[in-house]
Amino acid sequence: MATLLARNASVLVTMDGGRRELKNAGLYAVDGVLKQVGPNEELPATADTVIDLTGQICLPGFVNTHHHLNQTLTRNFPGAQDNNLFPWLKALYRVWARTTPEASRASTLVGLAELALSGCTTVFDHSYVFKNGNNVDCQIEAARDIGVRFHASRGSMSLGQSKGGLPPDDCVEEEPFILKDSQRVIEKYHDAGIGSMTQIVLAPCSPFSVTTSLLTETAKLARHYKVKLHTHLCETLDEERYTLERFQLRPVDWMESLGWLGEDVWFAHAIHVDDDEIKKFAATGCGAAHCPCSNMRLGSGIAPIKKYMAAGVKVGLGVDGSASNDSSNILMEARQAMLLARLRLGLLPPEGPRKYMHLSQSHPVRAKEWMTAREALELATLGGASVLGRSDIGSLEPGKCADFFTLDLNTIGYAGALHDPVAAVLFCAPQPARTTVINGRVVVKDGEIVTMDMAPVVATHNRLAAKLAEG
Numbered sequence: 206m207a208t209l210l211a212r213n214a215s216v217l218v219t220m221d222g223g224r225r226e227l228k229n230a231g232l233y234a235v236d237g238v239l240k241q242v243g244p245n246e247e248l249p250a251t252a253d254t255v256i257d258l259t260g261q262i263c264l265p266g267f268v269n270t271h272h273h274l275n276q277t278l279t280r281n282f283p284g285a286q287d288n289n290l291f292p293w294l295k296a297l298y299r300v301w302a303r304t305t306p307e308a309s310r311a312s313t314l315v316g317l318a319e320l321a322l323s324g325c326t327t328v329f330d331h332s333y334v335f336k337n338g339n340n341v342d343c344q345i346e347a348a349r350d351i352g353v354r355f356h357a358s359r360g361s362m363s364l365g366q367s368k369g370g371l372p373p374d375d376c377v378e379e380e381p382f383i384l385k386d387s388q389r390v391i392e393k394y395h396d397a398g399i400g401s402m403t404q405i406v407l408a409p410c411s412p413f414s415v416t417t418s419l420l421t422e423t424a425k426l427a428r429h430y431k432v433k434l435h436t437h438l439c440e441t442l443d444e445e446r447y448t449l450e451r452f453q454l455r456p457v458d459w460m461e462s463l464g465w466l467g468e469d470v471w472f473a474h475a476i477h478v479d480d481d482e483i484k485k486f487a488a489t490g491c492g493a494a495h496c497p498c499s500n501m502r503l504g505s506g507i508a509p510i511k512k513y514m515a516a517g518v519k520v521g522l523g524v525d526g527s528a529s530n531d532s533s534n535i536l537m538e539a540r541q542a543m544l545l546a547r548l549r550l551g552l553l554p555p556e557g558p559r560k561y562m563h564l565s566q567s568h569p570v571r572a573k574e575w576m577t578a579r580e581a582l583e584l585a586t587l588g589g590a591s592v593l594g595r596s597d598i599g600s601l602e603p604g605k606c607a608d609f610f611t612l613d614l615n616t617i618g619y620a621g622a623l624h625d626p627v628a629a630v631l632f633c634a635p636q637p638a639r640t641t642v643i644n645g646r647v648v649v650k651d652g653e654i655v656t657m658d659m660a661p662v663v664a665t666h667n668r669l670a671a672k673l674a675e676g
């Protein structure tokens with residue numbers, strides 16, 4: 206039995222049913238499961254591991270619902286800095302296809318480390334380029350070594366250029382092999398239990414890189430094994446034009462025709478949707494992974510997140526791949542989600558008669574559509590947990606996983622903002638995590654990854670990234 210006690214937090218954000226924010230509080234966990242969350246005086250006197258959180262805010266671990274960890278090898282890539290989605294992908298497909306298992310491991314570790322250092326404790330990764338020996342196995346091993354809760358995807362591409370897809374033919378795989386390997390990794394790794402550290406998701410890449418038959422067969426396989434389904438959808442207007450021309454259907458209608466709407470499905474981006482499609486997501490239980498930085502970086506558009514929230518659609522945050530974000534900072538992503546939702550109000554005319562701000566008003570125009578700091582926090586925690594279909598993470602309360610992180614409050618970055626420390630976490634520039642605990646294991650201590658020596662990993666990563674860029 207391993208016990209962990211974290212106490213003396215200035216503020217502890219529970220995200221429980223009452224959304225309680227406790228002062229001078231802490232938590233106690235046994236074998237990775239929270240047993241107590243409350244005032245210091247009610248906690249046990251000691252434990253195997255004791256963490257003093259004086260001067261810190263403690264938050265539930267954030268959940269990342271969309272990433273391509275291997276892309277840390279192609280951050281800031283020459284030729285892919287100033288383009289939108291299709292030319293950006295075309296500049297990178299063949300580079301990604303050269304990723305080796307060694308490079309995949311290094312990039313998975315770098316991405317997961319950066320996420321843990323920004324408060325992320327559960328990560329979904331959407332890998333879909335499995336050429337050159339690259340596989341899901343080396344990513345799962347890396348996640349276990351560093352100690353991050355990991356939902357890996359056996360993603361795929363099967364529609365090459367010669368068949369009307371976007372990726373070059375030598376970057377896609379044969380469908381029978383994709384399905385066989387999907388089955389293999391589910392049987393080998395998927396753990397659906399409470400507290401699971403490893404899950405498998407089946408994730409064909411996008412409407413313009415997979416065949417209709419792969420989508421339907423993948424859905425059958427996923428439902429047989431009760432694993433989740435994921436893909437990119439409604440990311441750009443170019444994609445919308447593609448499905449309209451090829452299938453005479455908008456992307457959401459096309460996915461619906463293939464049985465791809467449901468509780469077990471979530472889509473990355475989901476930007477270009479109309480009100481009926483939002484209702485359809487809500488009615489069928491589809492989730493959305495909101496990736497504001499990537500959407501800005503590629504000029505894709507602004508997802509209607511407040512509309513999703515009002516309709517009851519499950520929404521989580523995703524940093525997206527590091528080639529279209531160039532970082533894996535989940536705290537920054539939460540801040541961008543809050544800011545971008547506000548920018549959207551300034552760009553889109555309100556429905557109905559035009560509304561103006563009058564000098565006498567003290568509240569924002571369209572106040573209901575204004576995203577607050579606490580709503581952004583909700584997306585990063587409970588929102589992400591619901592998108593991934595997990596009831597055991599996203600809040601700090603007895604029975605849930607001991608996944609949390611802390612931030613030092615008495616820093617330059619938060620100076621002057623401490624009248625509301627919870628909102629300061631979102632409004633002020635993202636600060637590095639002081640401590641990150643995942644499944645009761647300390648992964649970040651005093652601002653450093655402690656589960657492995659990261660310096661050689663970064664050196665290897667940079668060497669392999671340079672090699673990849675050379676061709």
Ligand SMILES: [Zn+2]
Nearest residue numbers: 437473525526
């Ligand atoms: Zn993506």
